[in-house]
Amino acid sequence: MDRDERLLHASSFGAAAAAYAEHRPDYSQTAVRWAIEAAPGLRVLDLGAGTGKLTAMLVALGAEVIAVEPDPAMLTELRRSLPTVRALPGSAEAIPLPDASVDAVLAGNAMHWFDMAVAGPEIARVLAPGGILAGLWNVMDDRVEWVAGLARVGGSAAIGPRDTPTSWRAETADMHLPKTGAAARFGSPEQAEFPHGQRRTADSLVATLATRAGMLVMPEQEQEATLSRIHAFLANGPETAHGEFTLPMLTGVLRVRRL
Template sequence: MSDPGSDAELHARQASSFGDQAGAYARHRPDYPLAALEWGMSGANRPVREVLDLAAGTGKLTAGLAGLGRSVTAVEPDADMLAELSRRLPDVPALLGKAEDIPLPDASVDAVFVGQALHWFDLAPAFAQIRRVLRPGGAVVALWNHDDESVPWVLEFARIIRTGISRYLAGTEQTLRADGFGPFEQERFAHQHRRSIDSLLATVSTHSHLLVASEPDRDRTLARAREYLESVPETGTGEFDYPLVTTVMRARRG
């Protein structure tokens, strides 16, 4: 594979790689367990009624929050992703904007949720903006869905789909600190995603490390992954529940 360039260049390419795949992202990415959303909201010491879904993508997290009866505003920097969100969730206010310049008034929400995106942010200015839009005692909540690599066949599948640039995504789960917030707490929740071989490969094809990989690398990786899945009893025929773990980190605004 050709040299992917510097860490900063690769990070920028990956962060901007999703828009062209907005429809596929919406169809194939997993949602988040409701218990994880409720745990995140319980980190606030005020009633959580108005919520910001920051870097909302196509609305996977937005839909879950709205389903819990919260008033949700979605903010997303990619116009194609935002259009897909509005098509799927027409009643949700949806604004074009980024974490480092959130287009909401001061002290306007009780919680800020970030699904599968905090690692793309410039953290210091993003947390300053998150603190600005949160009411006192509100919570910031970050979530990531991961393969459950405690399951042997999932561990091997995850190894196969890593490309030569996957190493640049290491460290998503970091020890977070942010000015104006209390300490971050972390919890994990078992989750699953109903898939077939075709739909699981479609899901991993929306991951940034494959979106920015060269076409030959991507094709070889997906071919090896298909061959492996066809050999595994749990996945060889029909649909199956793909095991996930959802990691949640929350902190309270002072």
């Protein structure tokens, strides 16, 4: 994905902010705990916080959270649902916080949108020495046969890079921060995966997939055809046709320490 295409995808979520808030899953609590367990304290920046899915979990774990989000519509949803959280406009490339002001920077389904050549030194700047940067991604467990079938039917727009365990491992394996320059020194990255799940119906899973960037930038007729094809697959599957079911997922975490 070139720079212009990445920016188009990254900026697509605001138009679906309310649907994103309603339908996107939270994260494995065990994964969130693992992401911050080695941090020197509990001052946590949720970077690219979206509508606050990860923010809410960090608050529940007792962290002192600041949320930063570039999209005004997403930020509005976050402030509506979490009015006591300090939520600021900003981006990974221009973080509106002082030097060494947080113990951890977390990004939920967002780090792949960052321009790491710029964001790496900026994240290092706001992290205290020994601080943790962690990216979290929810991926569908395609080791389950019907999930693998869904991935085939949905195509790359609905089930894209980083959306299954194998592709997530490959896509994030080299997503480490630049190690040149005193302001961008990080240790070796660690990957871990944690079982997770989300209760869905055929309708609500289609609504969830409709909030993916690849779907949001798709021409309307093509989007409708893709979502109809997905709905037909779910409506005819024995695991998914009748009422609620659990969408089997993993929360993958990429964690690195500021030296």
